Amino acid sequence: MEDDAPVIYGLEFQARALAPQVAESEVIRFLVGTQSLKNENQVHLLDFDDDNNILNKTVFLHKDGEIWHISSNPANKNILTTCFNKIVNSKIETQAALWRIPSDSDPSDKDPAIQDDSSSYARSLEVLCRFDNRDMGNMISILWEPQGDGTKAVSISDSHLAQWDIESSDSEAKVSSSVALESRGHPKFSAGRWNPHHNNTQVATANDSTIRGWDLRTMKQCYTIENAHGQLVRDLDFNPNKQYYLASCGDDCKVKFWDVRNTESAVLTLTDHSHWVWSVRYNQFHDQLVLTSSSDSRVILTNASSISSEPFGHLDDEEDDSDKEEETEIKPKEPVKDGLIATYEEHEDSVYAAEWSTVDPWLFASLSYDGRLVINRVPKAEKYKILL
Template sequence: MFGSSAFYGLKFQGRCLAAQLGETECHRFFVGTHNVREPNEIHLVEYDEEVCEIVSRGVYSHPPEVETIHPHPTDALSFFTCYREAGNSVATLWKLPESADDTADTKAMNSLEQVLSLEPNDGNRAIHSVVWDPTEYATDRIIALDRTSYGVFNLDQGCSVVKDSTWSSEVLPNFTAGCFDPHHAHQFVSINDTSIRSWDLRTPKVSQHIENAHRQLIRDIDYNPNKPYHIVTGGEDRAVKFWDLRKSSHPLIVLSGSHTHWVCKVKYNRFHDQLVISGGTDHCVKLWGIVSISSAPLGELEDHGSELDTDRLIGTLSDHEESVYSLEWSACDAWIFASLSYDGRVIVSQVPSTEKYKILL
């Protein structure tokens, strides 16, 4: 079982949810709708931990279906969305109005300021997601992913113009997701089909390659925020796998049968990497305690004995009624996370207090 949960309902279906990364004082998330017949919306919602309630902090017009949302790492008001418009795939950087933090009208439809749109040199490219470089000196660098490759974009003038862009010459099938290495500059890890690749963006060349990492399409990847070279992946083979990129011949841990259908999202906790969440098309969200390969000092683990020194499923959230397409940890707290299912149901949950005490005490 999880701790207390709160619910929020969109009036349309939804596929994407993202933490407002630049907001570190409260639990806020962007949520986008995905409706083919009606104009779509982006909701900025906040979880009030004291009363266990999700409240709206603004609803913003975004007529095309919102495929993905990618908040700026430090600017709370800026974020990319990816969507299709007039048959084309578009990635646009938006800015919330300055009043968004305090006085946004939560009942009326608010407007977003369009800052820029990414326009690949090759008009055949279809950008489906954007990844911000999280390093402090490079928040003006992003990677855009299309279905067969990636492009590096350098932004300028407060991220208002594209200074230059370069697309990789590699053509790879089913290029689904990627993430920056938070420990080493210029390193990026991507997944395509059943393979994992680590890239040196200065070259750009593949520095590590894991073929057939999953038996079926890999749908998501995340980098351990505390431990270099360690990543987690989830795929359509229903497995969650943990890897050390230096020892790529086999995974460190395989959570086989962790879900009864596709694993759509996997996320490391931003503060305590032994906590991992996963969600998928079996309508479930699972919270894992993966201690054996965590960054926690061995002394801390030994103090708790075998109770903590075991990789295990901490709990399963079964309150979603449709496929879970998005998961996010709160940007300001180690114990809060949100999930979104296709029917537009947002659930914010808490790590059980017993697990907090095992980690903190």
Template sequence: MDYDAPVIYGLEFQSRALTSYSAENDLVQFFVGTQSLRCTNQIHLITFDDEANSISKQIFNHPEGEIWSLATPPSQKNILTSVYSKVNGNKTEMQATVWKFISEDGDISISDEENTITSTLTEIFKINNSDLGDIKGFLWYPSVEKNDFVVLIENHIQLYSLDINGSSAALISETMIDGKLHPKFTTGIWDPHHNCTSIVTAQDTSVKGWDLRSMKQTYTIENAHTYLVRNLSYNPNKQYYVASCGDDCKAKFWDVRKVNEPVKILNDHSHWVWNVKYNHFHDQLVLTSSSDGTVLLNNLSSISSEPFGNLLNDEDGDDDNEADKNDHHSTLADGIVMRYDEHEDSVYALEWSSSDPWLFASLSYDGRLVMSRVPRSIKYQILL
């Protein structure tokens, strides 16, 4: 059977926050955060056993408000960041906290409905810049070399360095854009190339690049989408390629050296596209998710770092190997290779596993978390 059945985990509350455990290289683990106005919100650490096709969980009480996003640094285990909404007087603010937690591997199986143990998060550092505005994004440094992070606050970019052993973070640099001429930040990602000195942000319908050394803008893709840009993803293997998606129901792929038009457009969803995600290892595999309740796995070999696939070595005049090449080319055509329909609500979050390149998790607003796999036929075509 080419397609392995997905594994589904249900949360009690609505949810839209999901992230992979970046520092964990051996286990398939994800964090999920809830959005509840009435009860204490929770963060679930989900561990997936691929061999047993089963899930175990560890639950943390989140002492703050509704969780809007989660992030983990690749440099440190047992560190987690949440961005959440909190009522302060007569207004609601978006704040962020860096937490420390104790992981208990294989804590509780999903079949154990009684005596669920709730663990505790310990606050390391809180970011509350209410005088600057709401926090729009929290971006950890994308490699293990540093504990730096970037905070996007409406019209501000702030670069911090975190002291993991203490309870403080030093502000390294910051910049502010003119709010009268430029819309507020909506999301952002770190550029994993160029010694990790750049980030990419979305502001309404535009996409912009920033050099963190000078805190200056490096490029602008004006009107990248007709409506709001929802998500960005950087190609891990091609240093100038960025993907974006938005409320125009499209995902677009850009070479930031040529910003006048995208190198490719996907127009396969029937509603807003909330996520576009490059595979961390095989950049021809790209996931998208939408308010239409579907997740699509796309093969985009033509704009990947291996546009002709991972071909066998051959010698001149070897007709058999040439035949293998042609066959391999034909099986790696661009397009949708799998449609996942396990959700019944808007799929607000989507993440590849940090430890298994063939597995990903998707999360819909009704609290349904789905563990899915790349079809084996696609996996073998990429590897062979």
């Protein structure tokens, strides 16, 4: 049972911003934003042809500066947001804007031979509106309401968590509510994630080594995990199928899993990375599969079956006793143990992002700072363990 070889795509510039095209339900697509100091930055729309194992690309100019974060609208595949550096009054600020991909720029409708990385051929993204962050500090990320209609978003900035109404905006998005981070010293948010459960009313944020849960209806904290990591928390993700479970990663080289109803200690801790862990992502279809990426240049796929919605034996309840006996006689099955599934080492620089495809549950992309994007898959042996 031989696994498919990884597909490697090289960008012309350095990059750290990666996102799947969420609203696309049929084609495997990812968005990548570049970080060039000297040239006009770009957004690459990458269309993966699974049958032929190749990537088709369409490149758009992003003239506003280096892209630090990119996200895709859940309802409209042609709408995206970026957080980017911009020089204002001789100072660098990180701002955010809402963009539209030109409607006739679908890579699946074009001849791959005429697609070119050169900015002389690339079209510019169309700016729809901007997020006014003058009183909030640098923008870190824009988070869309999960499974929403594309009209609500939350911004994480240095010192504020803010809700935005996109539908009623014109050239500038409008803040519907916000809250400032108040703590000792001068704390700054480092990460945030919208909880897909509880009717989309909760968001989790990280600042320093602390994780905070926020109720968006009151903009007040609903839980706090002090000293979640020994150093800065870099990223967060919610289990898509278990409403109280949250994953975090940080500069202490660890990945931790939490039940937010009892935050005294993590329910599981992974220590497979040897440097800062920049991203953690649950598989949206099989939440025992967890993807992490790190400054150690590695992407790691882990099985966290013991705290997933699919623990060993979860199908037994659906079978009658005779079926159980017959299954036991024919095919004895061992419980799946937590642990490392695979380590992917195609990168040579810090891997700042790793994202699952929203279309194919067995495929993911990872992006390192040198501009190398790699498409990889869950090992077939692991896939069949889950399916059979």
